[in-house]
Every structure is written in C-alpha cells, then in structure tokens.
Amino acid sequence: MIRIENLSKSFTLHNQGGAVIPVMAGAALSVGPGECVGLTGQSGAGKSTLMRMVYGNYLAAGGRLMVGDLDVATAEPRQIIALRRQTLGYVSQFLRVVPRVPTLEVVAEPLLALGTPADQARARAASLLRRLNIPERLWPLSPTTFSGGEQQRVNIARGFAHAYPALLLDEPTASLDAANREVVLSLIEEAKARGAAILGIFHDEAARARVCDRLVDVTGFTPKAAA
Amino acid sequence: MTDQAYNFAYLDEQTKRMIRRAILKGIAVPGYQVPFASREMPMPYGWGTGGVQVTAACLVPEDRLKVIDQGADDTTNAVSIRRFFQRTAGVATTEATAEATVIQTRHRIPETPLKAGQILVYQVPIPEPLRFLEPRETETRKMHELEEYGLMHVKLYEDIARHGQIATSYAYPVKVEGRYVMDPSPIPKFDNPKLGNSPAIQLFGAGREQRIYALPPFTEVVSLDFDDHPFTASKAPHDCDLCGATDSYLDEVITDDTGGRMFVCSDTDFCAGRRAKGHRGRLSGEGVAPSPHPSPTRREGCARHESVAQGAGTEGAA
Amino acid sequence: MTLMERMTMTDQPLLRVEGLTKRYGQRIGCADVSFDLYPGEVLGIVGESGSGKSTLLSCLAGHQRPDLGRIAYDGRDVLEMSETERRRLSRTDWAYVHQNPRDGLRMGVSAGGNVGERLMAVGARHYGEIRGKAADWLGRVEIAADRIDDRPSAFSGGMQQRLQIARNLVTGPRLVFMDEPTGGLDVSVQARLLDLLRGLVRDLGLSVIIVTHDLAVVRLLAHRLMVMKSGRVVEQGLTDQVLDDPQHAYTQLLVSSVLQV
Numbered sequence: 001m002i003r004i005e006n007l008s009k010s011f012t013l014h015n016q017g018g019a020v021i022p023v024m025a026g027a028a029l030s031v032g033p034g035e036c037v038g039l040t041g042q043s044g045a046g047k048s049t050l051m052r053m054v055y056g057n058y059l060a061a062g063g064r065l066m067v068g069d070l071d072v073a074t075a076e077p078r079q080i081i082a083l084r085r086q087t088l089g090y091v092s093q094f095l096r097v098v099p100r101v102p103t104l105e106v107v108a109e110p111l112l113a114l115g116t117p118a119d120q121a122r123a124r125a126a127s128l129l130r131r132l133n134i135p136e137r138l139w140p141l142s143p144t145t146f147s148g149g150e151q152q153r154v155n156i157a158r159g160f161a162h163a164y165p166a167l168l169l170d171e172p173t174a175s176l177d178a179a180n181r182e183v184v185l186s187l188i189e190e191a192k193a194r195g196a197a198i199l200g201i202f203h204d205e206a207a208r209a210r211v212c213d214r215l216v217d218v219t220g221f222t223p224k225a226a227a
Numbered sequence: 228m229t230d231q232a233y234n235f236a237y238l239d240e241q242t243k244r245m246i247r248r249a250i251l252k253g254i255a256v257p258g259y260q261v262p263f264a265s266r267e268m269p270m271p272y273g274w275g276t277g278g279v280q281v282t283a284a285c286l287v288p289e290d291r292l293k294v295i296d297q298g299a300d301d302t303t304n305a306v307s308i309r310r311f312f313q314r315t316a317g318v319a320t321t322e323a324t325a326e327a328t329v330i331q332t333r334h335r336i337p338e339t340p341l342k343a344g345q346i347l348v349y350q351v352p353i354p355e356p357l358r359f360l361e362p363r364e365t366e367t368r369k370m371h372e373l374e375e376y377g378l379m380h381v382k383l384y385e386d387i388a389r390h391g392q393i394a395t396s397y398a399y400p401v402k403v404e405g406r407y408v409m410d411p412s413p414i415p416k417f418d419n420p421k422l423g424n425s426p427a428i429q430l431f432g433a434g435r436e437q438r439i440y441a442l443p444p445f446t447e448v449v450s451l452d453f454d455d456h457p458f459t460a461s462k463a464p465h466d467c468d469l470c471g472a473t474d475s476y477l478d479e480v481i482t483d484d485t486g487g488r489m490f491v492c493s494d495t496d497f498c499a500g501r502r503a504k505g506h507r508g509r510l511s512g513e514g515v516a517p518s519p520h521p522s523p524t525r526r527e528g529c530a531r532h533e534s535v536a537q538g539a540g541t542e543g544a545a
Numbered sequence: 546m547t548l549m550e551r552m553t554m555t556d557q558p559l560l561r562v563e564g565l566t567k568r569y570g571q572r573i574g575c576a577d578v579s580f581d582l583y584p585g586e587v588l589g590i591v592g593e594s595g596s597g598k599s600t601l602l603s604c605l606a607g608h609q610r611p612d613l614g615r616i617a618y619d620g621r622d623v624l625e626m627s628e629t630e631r632r633r634l635s636r637t638d639w640a641y642v643h644q645n646p647r648d649g650l651r652m653g654v655s656a657g658g659n660v661g662e663r664l665m666a667v668g669a670r671h672y673g674e675i676r677g678k679a680a681d682w683l684g685r686v687e688i689a690a691d692r693i694d695d696r697p698s699a700f701s702g703g704m705q706q707r708l709q710i711a712r713n714l715v716t717g718p719r720l721v722f723m724d725e726p727t728g729g730l731d732v733s734v735q736a737r738l739l740d741l742l743r744g745l746v747r748d749l750g751l752s753v754i755i756v757t758h759d760l761a762v763v764r765l766l767a768h769r770l771m772v773m774k775s776g777r778v779v780e781q782g783l784t785d786q787v788l789d790d791p792q793h794a795y796t797q798l799l800v801s802s803v804l805q806v
Contacts, residue, residue, distance in 0.1 A: 078586065
C-alpha cells in the first residue's frame with residue numbers, strides 16, 4: 001500500500017545564505033495492507049520528516065513515494081488532496097482546526113468532505129468521541145479550549161472517523177492515560193484487521209511491541225555527508 | 228398676438244431642429260432616453276422646461292394647444308405655459324382634449340381617449356427609472372444597454388416588504404416593447420394602462436436632466452410587477468362628487484376645517500364635459516362647490532402630487 | 546450537487562488561466578500567471594500589498610482587462626465574450642465577495658432585497674418565492690429571520706459580510722472570488738466566518754479563489770496556495786506544503802515573518 005524507494009530530502013535556507021541541508025537519502029520501506037510498520041531512530045533522525053513527506057506536506061527531492069497507485073513525490077496538488085480525502089489519513093501530534101467549530105463537527109468533517117450524509121457522519125463521530133471518553137458536554141465546544149490530552153483524543157477520533165486504507169500515526173498514545181491508551185491501541189488493531197496499512201511513530205515501547213509488525217530505523221536514511 | 232421679438236414658439240430654428248432629431252431618435256427607439264442640449268427657458272427648472280422645449284419643437288402654426296397640470300387646465304402652471312405659447316407662437320388653444328392637436332401635460336393622461344394625429348407631451352422631472360437605487364449615471368446607462376433590470380424589481384420588492392403591497396402609486400415603471408424600462412413621468416399608476424397601444428404620439432421631455440424619450444403610436448407598454456402581486460391601476464374608491472363619474476381619476480379636496488371633503492375628477496375638461504351633458508354627482512346640486520376646483524393653490528410647488536392625490540396613505544385616512 | 550459528484554463528474558478544470566499579464570504603463574500589475582482551478586477547489590493567493598494579487602483577482606473577475614493571456618471558464622474564452630455574456634456570467638455562475646461589505650451590498654435596500662436582487666436579475670418574478678429563498682439564505686449565514694426587512698446599515702460588520710455572502714451565493718454560483726473576506730473583522734468574528742465559508746464550500750462544492758495576506762486564513766480554507774511577489778507567482782502548491790516546506794526565498798521569509806500566538 002505504501003512503498004518508498006530511494007527517497008531523498010533536503011532543505012534550502014534562502015534566508016541564511018542559501019545553505020542546503022540534506023536530511024535524507026536513499027530511504028526505502030514498504031507497508032502492506034493490514035500491516036503496521038513503526039519508525040524508530042533518535043530524535044531528529046527524520047521520522048517525522050519521512051511521515052510528512054508521505055503525507056505530501058514536505059516536498060521530496062528525489063525518489064519514489066507510492067501510496068496506492070499515486071506517486072506522492074511527483075503528484076499534482078489536486079491528486080494529493082483526493083488521496084488525503086479518500087485514502088490516506090494522518091493523526092498528527094497537534095490539532096489544527098478552525099476556532100469555534102464544535103468538537104463533534106471537527107471529528108465528523110472528514111466524512112462530510114466525502115459526502116457522507118450529515119446524520120451518519122455525526123453518529124460515527126459521536127461513537128468515537130464516546131469511546132475515547134470525551135464527555136458529551138464538551139462536544140458542542142471547540143477543542144481549541146481543551147487540555148492537551150483531550151485535544152490529542154479529538155485528533156485521533158478525527159483520524160479514525162473515515163476507514164482510510166492507509167494511515168499515518170505520529171505518537172498517537174503520547175500524553176494519554178492507561179485507559180485511553182488502550183482504546184487507541186484497539187482502534188489501531190481494528191484498523192489493521194480491516195486491512196489498513198499503517199506507518200507510525202511510537203515512543204511508547206510497549207505500544208510499539210503490541211501493534212507493530214516490523215520496525216524500520218530511519219537512522220539508516222541519514223545522508224552520510226551530513227555528518 | 229405673436230410677440231415679434233421672438234422666433235416662432237420662442238426657440239430658434241436650429242435648436243428646434245436639434246430637438247426634433249432627438250425626438251425622431253426617441254420615436255425610433257421607444258423608451259430609450261436620448262440626450263439633447265436642453266436650453267435655458269424663461270421659467271425655472273421643475274416648471275416644465277423639458278416639456279416646453281418638446282412642445283416648441285413640435286408646434287406648427289395650425290396647431291391647437293391644450294396644457295394641463297395634474298389634469299386641470301386652469302392652474303397656474305398650465306395657464307402660464309398656455310399663455311407662453313399664445314404669445315410666442317400665436318397658436319390656437321383649447322381646453323377640450325378632443326379638439327387639441329398638441330397637449331402638454333404634467334402628471335396626468337387625459338381621461339378622453341387620445342386619437343391618431345395628437346401629440347401628448349409629458350413634463351418629466353427625473354427620466355431615469357433606475358436612479359432610485361443606482362445613483363451612477365454611467366452604471367444606469369450600462370444597465371439599460373445590457374437590459375439588466377433586476378434592480379427595478381428590487382424597488383418593487385422593497386415596496387411589498389415594507390407596505391405589504393406595491394405602494395408605488397405614481398411614476399410606476401414600465402417596460403416598452405419588451406426592451407427598455409421607462410419612467411412614465413409622475414403620472415398616477417391609474418394612467419399606466421393608457422400608455423400602451425395609444426393611437427397618439429407620446430413624447431417625454433426632461434429639461435434639467437437633458438433627456439427626451441418617446442412612445443410611438445401603438446407601442447406595447449407593460450407595467451412591471453410580480454406574479455403574486457400583479458399590477459393594478461388603482462384609484463380612490465369614490466365617484467366624482469361633481470359629475471358622478473365612476474371610472475375617472477379623482478382628486479381629494481378638503482372643503483372646510485371640520486373634516487369636510489369631496490372627490491372630484493382631476494381631469495377638469497372631462498368633468499365639465501360630463502356635467503354639460505347632464506351628469507350629476509353627490510354634491511353638484513347643493514351649491515357646495517361653486518367652482519369645480521375650489522383650491523387651485525393646493526398644487527403649487529408640489530413636485531410630486533402624493534400629498535394631494537390618492538395614494539395608499541391618504542386612502543386609509545378617509 | 547455534492548462535492549464528490551462534482552469532483553468525480555469532471556476531470557476538466559473549471560477555470561484555466563494562461564500567461565495572464567496586466568501592466569500599468571511601465572509598472573507590472575501581474576505577469577505571466579498561469580494555473581488551473583478544478584471544481585470544488587479553493588485556491589489561496591497570498592502576498593504583501595502591491596504583490597499583484599488584487600490586480601490578478603480583478604482581471605480574473607472581469608473588472609479589468611488583462612493585456613495578455615487567456616482565461617477559459619468551463620471551456621469558454623472569457624476575454625472573447627461580449628460584455629452582456631460576461632456580466633450575465635458574473636451574476637449567475639460567478640460571485641464576488643468584497644473586502645468591504647459596503648462595496649458588495651446595497652446599503653439602502655433591506656437584507657431580503659439584497660439577497661433577492663440576483664434572483665430578480667435572472668428573471669425571478671414571484672415575490673413569495675424570492676422572499677422564501679432570501680429567508681432560507683439568511684438562515685444559512687446565521688442571520689435571524691426577523692432581520693429580513695432591516696437595512697444592512699443596521700448590521701454589525703460581521704453580519705454585513707455574511708449578508709454579502711448570502712447575496713452572492715443565492716443563485717448557486719460555481720466560482721466565487723473573494724478579496725480579503727475576513728479583513729477588517731474582529732478575530733472572533735473572523736473565526737465564525739471562516740467556519741461558515743468552509744461549510745458552504747464543502748456542501749455546495751464551490752470553486753473559490755481567495756486573495757488574502759493572512760496565512761492563517763488560507764491554511765484553514767485553501768486547498769492550494771499561490772505566492773505572489775512583484776506581480777509574479779513565485780511558488781505554488783498544496784497549501785500546507787507551501788507553508789510548512791516553502792521552497793522559494795520569499796515564501797520562506799513570508800512564513801517566518803508570521804507572529805506565533
């Protein structure tokens with residue numbers, strides 16, 4: 001489902017004398033349907049950079065980056081938009097939403113964008129929020145006022161609202177208590193069971209051991225010259 | 228009695244030719260406002276300078292002129308314009324609609340049906356029907372050019388939203404031959420049906436605004452409306468108190484300071500003609516109204532006649 | 546038509562712009578701008594004052610005539626159209642939301658009349674139906690039904706802007722031009738308007754070109770982003786990619802200049 005070949009990335013800092021900083025070279029990995037692959041490596045090794053490149057958020061400098069039939073490295077913006085809408089979900093560490101939009105709407109939005117009838121979308125959103133222990137009295141409020149843990153759970157609910165065939169998870173269990181951590185891990189297991197290909201970053205080793213089928217150390221993708 | 232100091236009908240021949248060209252263009256493009264080089268006239272703007280120039284350009288020595296102001300032949304404005312042309316053109320004058328060849332009017336169409344060969348000249352204060360909502364002349368001309376007339380219905384929409392009905396009771400906008408939206412001058416909407424399909428030529432002159440427009444004989448003229456609020460040619464729900472006419476446009480006249488009032492035909496010639504034939508109204512036998520129009524001053528200086536004629540507002544007060 | 550239907554129905558761009566150039570004497574308004582806009586897409590155009598983004602928008606919307614280039618809307622050459630056709634397009638299929646609602650509203654006409662005008666302009670002649678549609682649209686932009694006969698001058702800035710949006714969308718346009726639609730509004734009012742716009746874009750499958758200098762607005766509203774400097778497009782791409790991984794020196798400067806809150 002996700003196949004990366006010889007992927008490279010560099011940043012050019014025009015406002016600092018045009019310095020070119022290569023951050024990745026020769027990256028390669030693949031994730032099949034129903035499989036969960038965990039990215040490992042030290043902080044700064046490029047785990048998040050790789051995830052962002054898969055999502056199309058960072059531009060690739062070279063190589064192939066296939067998600068389904070689409071090469072994200074060379075795709076048109078509108079193809080990536082369609083990919084994100086239908087195929088590729090992303091749970092980031094930070095929630096970014098329009099202020100003052102109710103939590104229930106935030107979670108239902110990916111479904112509404114797909115044309116799901118509003119009542120169905122809201123029902124699905126409600127069941128996820130309930131499962132993730134977001135009290136119902138908070139649903140009409142904007143998540144921007146919530147605590148870090150609550151925001152993270154809203155983010156997860158939003159990421160799992162639509163049954164994406166491929167999912168990117170960036171620290172999904174960080175800052176969660178034991179009970180909610182358990183809920184998230186079972187959501188991941190359910191996604192795998194329905195055939196989703198998952199690429200994730202898990203600092204939580206026990207969680208990693210439980211859901212990941214394979215691990216890929218991104219340290220191997222660090223350009224040699226950069227050292 | 229022509230005053231030899233002036234050319235025939237006051238204006239010089241070149242000016243009359245210029246105005247005639249504008250009139251001919253107006254007749255060729257019914258409802259289209261033709262600009263013309265309006266002249267200073269020996270009367271103030273608002274007193275019919277546009278109509279007077281059109282009349283002057285149309286008159287020939289054989290003409291018989293009638294001048295009315297809100298239907299009446301005997302008000303100051305009508306009398307002075309009639310005298311003006313008696314003096315400068317020496318034409319015959321009349322008060323009888325049927326005998327006139329040229330009729331200059333302010334705010335009315337005579338009740339007696341017009342016939343082929345007659346010219347009705349309207350005095351127009353504001354020729355642009357879109358002015359109410361769009362003050363830019365450049366934009367209104369563009370709207371006419373491109374037939375963008377949605378705005379006209381916005382005005383009518385606002386009327387209904389505010390008053391529950393189309394409260395516009397005079398200067399009611401019309402569409403001419405399915406093309407130009409036209410302001411028929413401040414005639415009561417009661418007169419609107421007479422605009423269309425008339426055997427006479429109708430000319431409109433706006434002196435201050437320097438515009439002439441026209442309706443050639445037998446032109447299609449449709450009053451704008453909504454499907455669920457159709458146009459109605461309303462009048463006060465009374466009969467004439469002098470001649471008993473049931474179907475003429477009426478003026479409401481206050482007769483004393485204790486609430487006395489009477490309704491009389493606004494068309495004085497029409498009313499007098501009916502009385503001459505023996506028709507009588509509610510008050511005509513009792514000597515209450517020695518003059519058919521007891522207070523001619525009520526119209527003076529009144530650019531819009533809503534304060535004296537019947538509109539939605541005054542009807543309710545009865 | 547839902548967004549999905551619109552997006553799957555056609556793979557043809559709704560608007561195709563090629564080599565658009567507008568000069569003011571020696572000065573460049575905008576130069577050699579090309580892009581495609583597909584149904585249901587929101588394109589943000591950012592840049593500082595004088596970057597040519599407003600010139601570009603007014604050329605696209607037909608308010609100014611470009612010196613060079615082509616604009617094709619739904620396969621039809623916009624610049625070759627007669628003015629009648631173009632103006633008809635701009636009050637049916639197109640809409641334009643001005644930064645200042647006073648420029649886009651008739652201040653002397655009631656809210657209902659403002660919304661109804663476009664309907665009447667395309668031939669609606671049933672008062673009851675016009676009023677019904679106006680009331681429906683006031684509801685959609687969260688203006689209370691009992692304000693339908695009030696004039697916009699009695700409305701707050703945020704309400705005026707929402708009324709302008711209702712007035713524009715009532716005829717079901719497919720392409721909406723927006724010039725700094727949230728400029729001049731309080732932050733809390735901006736948020737509500739952004740949410741409203743997002744919902745309308747999604748539910749109606751609108752294509753939108755939005756000009757703004759506010760990067761937060763485009764991040765939340767625009768799918769794609771075009772960055773302009775001195776009349777030229779220096780970078781374009783997916784909105785979050787351009788903002789998070791800017792490639793051009795100017796974009797990097799622009800992004801790094803935003804104050805963090």
